[in-house]
Amino acid sequence: MILLLGPAGLLLLVVFAAPLLHYAWLSYHADSVVTGLEPVLNHGANWIRLLQDQRFWQDATQTLRFALVSVGVELLLALAIALLLDQRWRGRGAVRAIALIPWALPTTVMALGWRWIFNTPYGPLDQLAHALGWPSLNLLASPAITWIATVVGDVWKTTPFAALILLAGLQTIPGDLYEALRLEGGSSWVCFRRITLPLLRPYLALALLFRLAQAFGVFDLIQVMTGGGPASSTESLALYAYLNAMRFLDFGYSATVVSGSFLLLLGLCLGGWLLSLGLSRPQRQQEV
């Protein structure tokens, strides 16, 4: 029986475990054009550089900001969409399929589409602003707000997935519960507060965890939509690691950036988990 697991286990070891170990090893080596692209042990120099690297910490905050805002907006939208798609009405199947389309398209395809929509001065948004007599939004050229444009692109693309997970949760809630509460005179808001939300909590947690981890690794969207600019104001950790390896050919430091990002993500998950424990405990007592 264990033999059947063999190929899958091997593949997972090679693709998940080995790279992580390799990164940990490489992060203690200099491996760049200077060393002739050969790894040379430099002890903790990379890690000291990482701790002092302003760009790394700036990217870490930006990535975190991007992930938190985009996942937060996404979950709210996804909850609304899931509630809508869970009700029975004519044409629901077709609307479900259409709502899934953004998620099914390659990120790079629409990343450039968004660049065109946010284009100054020819994009539709700027045209609209112009027609209304407003100043140009200049959404892709001002370091203070360009990240909002990337959030819009991410929310558009990944909300359907979160909505699907929440829809799965809604389908597990028996309809009798609502009927019982309604007989007692509960309004739809009371039903939502007392039945939907508590029973949906595990699915919200799953969607949150999944999307937060994925948003933390955001790469495609940023690389194509803004290239990390303007003035690296939208650069994510994954993009920084990519640039270190592919543009600056500094593989040792790139491995350090990846390892550092991984540790940050681990800390984030741990923090989120502890937070959810703290949040769920009083709630559980209330339900009892």
Place this chain on the structure above:
Amino acid sequence: MPHQRRLWIVLLLAWSLGPLLWQLYTSFCSDQALVAPLAATPERWTLAHYRAVLNSQPPFWRYLLNSLFVGTSSTLLTLVIALPAAYALTRLKPWIARPARLLLLAAALFPYVLLFLALLEVARSLHLGNNLLALSIPYAALSQPLAILLLTAAFRDLPLDLEDAARLEGMRLWQRLRWVLIPLIAPATTSTAILVFLFSWNEYPIALTWISDASLLTLPVAMARIAGSSIYSVPYGAYAAATVLGSIPLVLLVLVFQKSIVSGLTSGAVKG
């Protein structure tokens, strides 16, 4: 209530389709119309962008074929490996199966982008670059966690008696899987296959670093190349035409398999 609901449905449709429809509109606009959308231009509509995309070197359909090839081979490889593993997970003792499932969940959550650098080194040392078939190895590996979790959920739903009966008939493990168990979980296999296919079709960072030969690019990388060719002037008209052409297969796929995708993800999420 119905009126209110209709409003929400319209909003949802506008939000989901709006950006795509704008690309569709752009793809038929001549360049003059694009830079002056409100002014009266003599030649507003054109097919020039589509002609440019289809006659470019290599032609656009080449990328579609490449993606189709990678998607199909990755999906097959994923299923061949994940089906036995998922079955084993449902038959193993809980003290192995439970930690294994947790590890799989962690791997499924892991942002795989962080792995591209090490995978690139593997590709270099094993000479797997510029090979579409080789690309299906990392894709199959990255798809394993989700595929195994979804298929395990399906195997667990099958009654144990069924397998016992097949065993009494004298069927060996391989035969039981091939003729009894795997056919019974066909719906879950279909939805898993679609998800893996979508992932492989859309994957970007690994394809970007493994493939450099222009005639072997997959669709997402080819699209990004158009964007990266110049920061200041992207040929938006031609790009919009490419978006439309590149979206058609996926839009069809989603429309046809909507039920399968929803039921696959929902049943997996319920039990996972």
